Amino acid sequence: MTRAGSGRPGQDTAGALHRWILSLVAVMLAVLTAGAPLATAEPTGSGSGESTGPKFLKLSLDSVTPTAITSTSDPYFVVSGTVTNIGDRQVDDVSVRIQRAGAVTSPSGLRSALRLDQINYDVTGEFQDVADRLTPGQRKQFSLTVALHSATELPSGISALDITAPGIYPLLLNVNGEPAYGGQARLDDARFLLPVLGIPLTTADPRKHEAPPPVPAVPDAPPVATTMLWPLADRPRLVAGKPGTVEGEALLTDDDLAASLTQGGRLDQLLSALETALKPDGGGDENLNASLCLAVDPDLLLTVSDMTDGYRVLASPSDPDGSTRAGTGEHAAKAWLDRLKSLAPTMCVVALPFAQVDPEALAATGDLTLSDRALNAPADLIDQLLSVKSVRGVALPDAGSIDNEGAELLAHHGYSAAVLADNAVTPSDGRTNISSAKNPGTPIDSVSPDLVRLGGLTLPVPGGGEPAPGAPELHAATFDIWSATALAAVGSHPPTPPFTPDKVRYDLTNDSRAARLQDALGAVAWTALNPQPDRPRSALLMPPQQWGPNRDEATALLGQLDQMYRANLAAPRSLTELLAQQADPQPYDLDYLPTAAAEAVPDHFVEPVREQAHDITELMSALVEQPQQELGPRTFLTPLRDDLIRALTMSDRRAGSALADTNAQRRVEQTTRTVDDLFHSVTVLPPGGVYTLASEQSPLLLVARNDLPVAVRIKFRIDAPAETNITDIGEQVLPAKGTRSFQIPTEVSDSRNLVIPIALTTPDGVPLGNAVSVSVRSNAYGRVLAIITASVGALLLLLVARRLWHRFRGQSDPADEEFDSETRRRVNRFRRARKRELRDKEAR
Numbered sequence: 001m002t003r004a005g006s007g008r009p010g011q012d013t014a015g016a017l018h019r020w021i022l023s024l025v026a027v028m029l030a031v032l033t034a035g036a037p038l039a040t041a042e043p044t045g046s047g048s049g050e051s052t053g054p055k056f057l058k059l060s061l062d063s064v065t066p067t068a069i070t071s072t073s074d075p076y077f078v079v080s081g082t083v084t085n086i087g088d089r090q091v092d093d094v095s096v097r098i099q100r101a102g103a104v105t106s107p108s109g110l111r112s113a114l115r116l117d118q119i120n121y122d123v124t125g126e127f128q129d130v131a132d133r134l135t136p137g138q139r140k141q142f143s144l145t146v147a148l149h150s151a152t153e154l155p156s157g158i159s160a161l162d163i164t165a166p167g168i169y170p171l172l173l174n175v176n177g178e179p180a181y182g183g184q185a186r187l188d189d190a191r192f193l194l195p196v197l198g199i200p201l202t203t204a205d206p207r208k209h210e211a212p213p214p215v216p217a218v219p220d221a222p223p224v225a226t227t228m229l230w231p232l233a234d235r236p237r238l239v240a241g242k243p244g245t246v247e248g249e250a251l252l253t254d255d256d257l258a259a260s261l262t263q264g265g266r267l268d269q270l271l272s273a274l275e276t277a278l279k280p281d282g283g284g285d286e287n288l289n290a291s292l293c294l295a296v297d298p299d300l301l302l303t304v305s306d307m308t309d310g311y312r313v314l315a316s317p318s319d320p321d322g323s324t325r326a327g328t329g330e331h332a333a334k335a336w337l338d339r340l341k342s343l344a345p346t347m348c349v350v351a352l353p354f355a356q357v358d359p360e361a362l363a364a365t366g367d368l369t370l371s372d373r374a375l376n377a378p379a380d381l382i383d384q385l386l387s388v389k390s391v392r393g394v395a396l397p398d399a400g401s402i403d404n405e406g407a408e409l410l411a412h413h414g415y416s417a418a419v420l421a422d423n424a425v426t427p428s429d430g431r432t433n434i435s436s437a438k439n440p441g442t443p444i445d446s447v448s449p450d451l452v453r454l455g456g457l458t459l460p461v462p463g464g465g466e467p468a469p470g471a472p473e474l475h476a477a478t479f480d481i482w483s484a485t486a487l488a489a490v491g492s493h494p495p496t497p498p499f500t501p502d503k504v505r506y507d508l509t510n511d512s513r514a515a516r517l518q519d520a521l522g523a524v525a526w527t528a529l530n531p532q533p534d535r536p537r538s539a540l541l542m543p544p545q546q547w548g549p550n551r552d553e554a555t556a557l558l559g560q561l562d563q564m565y566r567a568n569l570a571a572p573r574s575l576t577e578l579l580a581q582q583a584d585p586q587p588y589d590l591d592y593l594p595t596a597a598a599e600a601v602p603d604h605f606v607e608p609v610r611e612q613a614h615d616i617t618e619l620m621s622a623l624v625e626q627p628q629q630e631l632g633p634r635t636f637l638t639p640l641r642d643d644l645i646r647a648l649t650m651s652d653r654r655a656g657s658a659l660a661d662t663n664a665q666r667r668v669e670q671t672t673r674t675v676d677d678l679f680h681s682v683t684v685l686p687p688g689g690v691y692t693l694a695s696e697q698s699p700l701l702l703v704a705r706n707d708l709p710v711a712v713r714i715k716f717r718i719d720a721p722a723e724t725n726i727t728d729i730g731e732q733v734l735p736a737k738g739t740r741s742f743q744i745p746t747e748v749s750d751s752r753n754l755v756i757p758i759a760l761t762t763p764d765g766v767p768l769g770n771a772v773s774v775s776v777r778s779n780a781y782g783r784v785l786a787i788i789t790a791s792v793g794a795l796l797l798l799l800v801a802r803r804l805w806h807r808f809r810g811q812s813d814p815a816d817e818e819f820d821s822e823t824r825r826r827v828n829r830f831r832r833a834r835k836r837e838l839r840d841k842e843a844r
Contacts, residue, residue, distance in 0.1 A: 056087035057094070057134070057187040059175040060512040062141070064194065067521055067556050069148065069163075070563055071198030076147050076158070081190065083130055083175055084139040091134050091177040093184065095127040098146055098159055099174055103167030104193070105530070107482040110523045111504035113170040114191045121172040125159025130175070144173075148199065166529050168522040169194045192515040193522030195560065197529070197567055221531035225573040226291050228541040228561065229350070229396070229419075232270060232340075233297035234260065235546065236355050236646035236663075238306070239320055241670030243678070244635040245709075250306035251324060253317045257303065258329020261336040266492070266548055268332075271339055273554030277562070278347060287565040288558060291572035293348035295396060296340075297545065298381035299355040299646065305385060307333035320670055344386040348575055351378035351390055354645050356398045356545055359406035360592075361601035361648040367613040373638070374645045375413045391575055393417060394477070398545050398650040399599065400424060400484070400499045403592040404457055411459045411474045417451070417579050419542065421499035422478035424596075425588040428455050450538050450578060452476050455587030475583050476590075479542040486523035487541065489516040490557070491548030495654040498595035517553050521560050528569035539570070540578065546651065599653045602661065608668045609644045615675050615766075616640055622762035624711040629736055631709045643671045681707035682714065682734065683769025684760050699743040700726065700776070704760060706734035714768060716744065719757045724748050724776075726756075731763050748776065 062080040066073055079098060085091055099121035104113055131140045150160035163169060173190040239251040260267045277288050312324040353359070354374045362371055375395070382390045393416040397406070400421035410418055454474045485500045494508045494516060508516065527539050549557070564570035616637055623633035647667040652660040685703045706712055712734050720726040727745035734740055748754065759771035 054087060055188075056085065056089070056091050056179045057175055057177055058084045058086045059096070059173055059188040059190045060084070061173060061190045061192055061515040061518070062512065063514050064192070064518055067518065068195040068197055068525070068560050068563065069200065070567065071200055073198075073200045075149070075200045076145055077194075078143055078145050079171075079173065080141065080143045081173055082139055082141050083134065083188075085134040085136050087179065088136055089180040090136065091179050091187070092132065094130045094132075094134055094140070094175065094177040096130055096142060096144065096173055096175045097127040098125045098144055098161070099123065099172040100161045100163070101170040101172070103165070103169050104522070104526060107480065107526060108501075108504065110168065110193065110482045110486060110519070110526055111500075114193075114519065115504070115506065116170070118172055118174060118186070118189060121170070121174075123162050125161065126157075127176065128157060134177070148196070163196055164199060166196050166198055168526050168529065169196060190512065190515055192511075192518040194518065195522045195525040195529075197525060197563060197569060222537050223568050223571040224528045224564075225538040225578075226528075226541065226561065226564070226570040227293065227539070227573045227575055227578050228291055229293050229295045229543065229575070230270070230274060231295045231297075231352065231543055231545045231547050232267060232300060233295075233352055233356060233545040234267065234300045234303075235651040236299055236649055236667075237303050238639075238642075238646075239314065239670070240643035240646065240667040241320070241674035242639060243637065243674065244631065244639045246630045249309070250303070250311040252303070252307075252311055252313050252327060253320075255313045255327055255329060257307070258327060258332055261304065261329055262332040265332075266550075268336060269551035270547065270549070270554060271336065271343070272551050273549075273558060275339065275343060276551075276555060277558040278343065285562055285565075287572045288562055289347055289572075290574055291561070291565075293350055293391065293575040294344060295350050295352050295545070296344075296382055296386070297352045297354070297356060298378040298385075299642070301337075301381065301385045302642075304333045304337050308337060320666065341386055344388050349382060349386065349388045349390045350394060350396070350575060351382045352396050352545055353398070354378050354642070355649045356651050357645050357648050358399075358601040358650050359395070359397050359402050359409060361606055361609075362645075363405040363409040364603070364606045365610040365613060365648075367610055367617075369617050370609075370613040370641060370644060371409060371413060373641050375410065375415070391579075394419065394575070394579055396545075399593075399596040400479070400481075400497065400542070401593040401596040402590060403597075404590055407454060407474055407590055408458050411457065411472075415474065416472060417475040417477050419540070420476045420478055420590075421481050421484065421497075421593070423481055423499055423501075424591055424593055425452055425454070425476050425478060426591045428587045428589050449584040450478060450536055450540065451581055451583040452478065452588040453583045453585070454590060456589050473583075475579075476588065477540060477578055479540040480527065482526070483520075483523040483539065484542045484544075486516075486520040487543040487547075487557075490520045490543075490553050491516075491550065493548055495544060497544060498593055498599055498654075500595075502595075513553070517549075517556060520557065524557065524560060525564060525569070528564055538573065538578075599650070601648050601650070601653070601664070605647060605664055605668065608672065609647055612668070612671055612675055613641065613644055615679070616644075618762060618764060618766045619675070619678060621764060622713050622766070622768075623708075624713055624733055626711050626736075629709075629711060631736075633710050636708075636710050640671055640674060643667050647671075678708065679767070680769050682712050682760060684716070684758055684772055685739070686772040687774060700746040700756075700774070702742045702744060702758065702774075703739055704732075704734055704742065705739045706736065709736050711736050712768075713763050714760045715763055715765075716742070717759045717761050717765075717767075717771075718744070721754055721756065723754060724756065746776075 060082045062082055065078045065080070069077060081096070083094055083096070099118065100123040101113060101116060101121045104110055125144075125146065128142070128144060130142045134140060145158050147154055147158055147160040148163040150162070154160055161169070161171075171192055171194050174186055175188050176184060177187050178184045179187070234257060237252045237254070237257050239253055242251060259265050262268060274292070274294075277285055278292070307327065307329055310330055311327040313327045314320065315323045315325055354377065357374045362374055365371075379390050379392055382388065393414065395410050395415045395418040397418060397420070400419070401424035402410075402418060402420065407418065452475060454476055457474060459472070459474060481497075481499045485497055488495055488497050489508050489511075491513065496505055496508065511519075524541060527535065527537075531537065561570070565572060620633055620637050623636070625632050644667075647664045649660075649664075652663070683705060685705055702716070704714060714732050714734055716729065718726050725747040729742065729744060732740070732742065754776045756774045756776055757771055758774055760768040762768060
């Protein structure tokens, strides 16, 4: 069987001509009957771009054993893979071989070497048969045993790759086959990196040539000071718009977090790998413990903590107001949290930004209270929930890149350092820096120091004025983008980080998980094996915050770190040691990467978040902490602030879908609706009918109701008409979940029906509830009574003056004369009547 690219001698001319004629006839028949095209020899692997022809086979790497070669390893390693027929026709004579390119000599080569054409993999092994025939949909596994070098005579079927020195070697698996209606061709390949930390010793056969002397595993350079962050984070899961309660159950959008915490889930396996390596009960690896730092999202811890008390899940994540069901992860959450509480006190712990918030969007809101919750509260939450003392003053932005506004926000909240990609800062004096994703001409292998001082920022100065010598500065702890890119590709749903240069980006799903793991192992070890005069002998390993390796992959990475420590290729360095070292005195400028800016939270979310954060602050200032009250104002309103922070999360923003925007919009809308409802939960009750005052100075009786579970301070806003004078009774307190009556001193100078608008506000004048209009009627006569009283009084005064005038002059008042004559007539009539009565009596 002749294989493409095998280098084997062909058959005789007549046989070749015979095969050519048969192939031509078959092709012509296929074109006439089905129009099927010829098979092409271009693979569809990660390195060669998209194939222009049909795809027949898919080659996947399953495992490499061991994953890294050391001086104590066997001189052989085993490569296992699977070949799958993904086409619509059978493929005959399927065979594979392994090929090798030269060792990676630059950090960018860790990615670019995986895109080289197969001709650059010039050290080749022998083809080995996999299957005589693969029908559509059929798959076949295979294993290749490969020798590092041919120091001794090799057994049959084993290829040698001529590796005689430590290094990171790009390998390629090449699969050949003969599709129906086509000829023998290279149908696919799989590329990966093989870390060779040392060359194993071999026992030479005395009858053969002597084995080459072993190559020292440790290069002539100090070991690499290595620090690695181990992130535990998840996308926000709590349903927005739910204020804090005392005993209420948490409500989650879905139950995926339960699966992640359960045995075999993503977060369970990340924690299990650490437990296995560090052994919190004693006996763990001290070097690993000294170099690892657990980076935890406090939002994840809050959610898991809520799950331990029982929780509910939306029946439909897209319907926050719909039906719910009981969550299934209560016990898994408790077990996982207990394990984390046991492990965390034994190692370094640092807090991630709350819910992986975007610092730029947070800075744009301009809300200091919201920023304080997102940036300063996380460390306190971590310490409280895990009973640890976390590392303070260092920020870990999800994108690995920030702009000046984001940096100034961090500095104003007490941060002294931010962990950034080494291409996210540039020397202020114009020196060459590591590759810039937006400057294709910039060399891609220069690097920033471990810790640099950021210039060009407006930093806070204690007491104001000019910064004094030795004043606090904001530093950037830089991590290597090549190892970070490779680490991000490990596990399920691999993202391409924003700091990865465009020229080495490709579709990671073309590579198997095993291949991506090998690439990460190679990237982690490259600096240790390749000392560079312009590169520091140090490494900060930074996986993505929602990292997805399984336990075996995570264990392999930790195991390689341990091997590097044991081989003196690396030395553990804690995060605090990294942050405490002397920074480069030359200032650096921030270079906000274009990809990071494109993946940031859109600007249209900033304004509604700012408005709602302001409203929450206004309401918080009106709420009252009371001893007899179970729920405090902060506990009640902080979950709503958290919802606004979650709306600004970077989670899912590299998924290439609208899911992140949809979730953010939903959170803002739900929080807005809830905040509006809270403001309307405090109101004055409208009295029924017309309110009648008993007198013109009778008080106005009003009732206010507070439906909030927290006491609130209020003021009455009464737009009194001109006919009334209503006294301001000042600030009052409404009890939680209760009503209270108020007597408002009122003076009304009109007996007409008056309409008085009445509303409640906070002490700062923010409206509460709905305004009501009270109809008031007073029993006072008002102006008419005053006129009558004045007229009668004037008449009495006039009459008295007239009488006095006549008396002073000795004259009788004419009114008195008329009165006196009438009186005499009456007296005379009375006397005559009396005389008649007496005569009649005497006559009898």
